[in-house]
Amino acid sequence: MKPAFIETVSCGNWQFHYCLLNEPSDFSKIANVFPQYTPFIEESALLTDTNYLHVTNDFIAPEKNCMIGSFHYITKTSSQSNLLAHFYVDQYQLLLTDLNIPDLTGHSLATTVAILKSFETPIEALYFLLTKTLNPLLSEIDHFERSVVTAEKRHYDKFKQKQVQQLFNWRSDLLRLRHLTLPLQEIKLATEEIYTNNHLQKHAIHSFNKRFERTTDLLNQYEKQLSSMLDLSTTFASYRGNEIMNALTMFTVLTTPVIVFGAIWGMNFRVMPELYLKYGYLYSLLLILFFTGLVALWLYRKGWLGNKKNKK
Structure with a gap:
């Protein structure tokens, strides 16, 4: 065959x-x-x-x-x-x-x-x-x-x-x-x-x-x-990584006093406005979200939350 x-x-x-x-x-x-x-x-x-x-x-x-x-x-x-x-x-x-x-x-x-x-x-x-x-x-x-x-x-x-x-x-x-x-x-x-x-x-x-x-x-x-x-x-990725680390280091240094102040304020159980206002906790949460949004917007504009879309 x-x-x-x-x-x-x-x-x-x-x-x-x-x-x-x-x-x-x-x-x-x-x-x-x-x-x-x-x-x-x-x-x-x-x-x-x-x-x-x-x-x-x-x-x-x-x-x-x-x-x-x-x-x-x-x-x-x-x-x-x-x-x-x-x-x-x-x-x-x-x-x-x-x-x-x-x-x-x-x-x-x-x-x-x-x-x-x-x-x-x-x-x-x-x-x-x-x-x-x-x-x-x-x-x-x-x-x-x-x-x-x-x-x-x-x-x-x-x-x-x-x-x-x-x-x-x-x-x-x-x-x-x-x-x-x-x-x-x-x-x-x-x-x-x-x-x-x-x-x-x-x-x-x-x-x-x-x-x-x-x-x-x-x-x-x-x-x-x-x-x-x-x-x-x-090389580009290394440069961007260094840029991000430098900026985040500066951001951490600048916000450290505010964080310390917030920690000290958090230990004050007598003067806490949100406890006595009707919508105190709502205002506090909105304020937290507002500042979080500002930080996120800043990171986004820097392109650190993921690359922005290519523009012609």
Whole structure:
């Protein structure tokens, strides 16, 4: 019984094998179809959540050189969850499992296969697909850029706690995107290890390298930008905290005589007007509420009861 989907395409001097699985048990079914890839299939079945990469570099018989590994990717329909694809590539074969090619490339499988046939080597075809995995990352980075630029335009004297939380959320998003680039970096380095310069100069590989470089440069830039914004918010929070402590210290010093006077007055049980007036306690409570309101108004105007709404 075959897996959910298997296709083998002859691309001139090399072959492309594509498998789309329904469940983990389908790995064993692939082994029946491709017994020569049994070690790769067993490795793929064991590691379904984490990336891995194995390189065979035979100096005596270069035709035996191969890469076995996996990489995470996202598509437009799954931008919030990372998908894991497995691959095997040597001089004459490319085997892919669990890579949703139509969602990744935006083309039908037949159209994508026709493009893959135009490549002379399987490593070029793999790099063509790896280049496609960078497109959703760059789209997310563009969206991330718009959010960061908007945040930078806000005045930090109106800085809100939820804006600090947003910075941490963005940092988490950056870490997720960087996690997607790590296996691609490994594949890039492994390719340089086992392939000659003639292979590395191929257009598909060169295109991937440049796009990958652009992606990592943008991630590095926004990581530094976020760090600067977090440092600025920390400095601002420290400054505001010092300002509040100084003002509250002054407030305490200024009101201490009144508090002491009230304490002394409270010990006088003979001259207590509120006991003899009909609404004495009501007047006292209203007076207490009035002065409490004045203090609260002062604290509010200083912005210490919570940040005031941003004003344009």
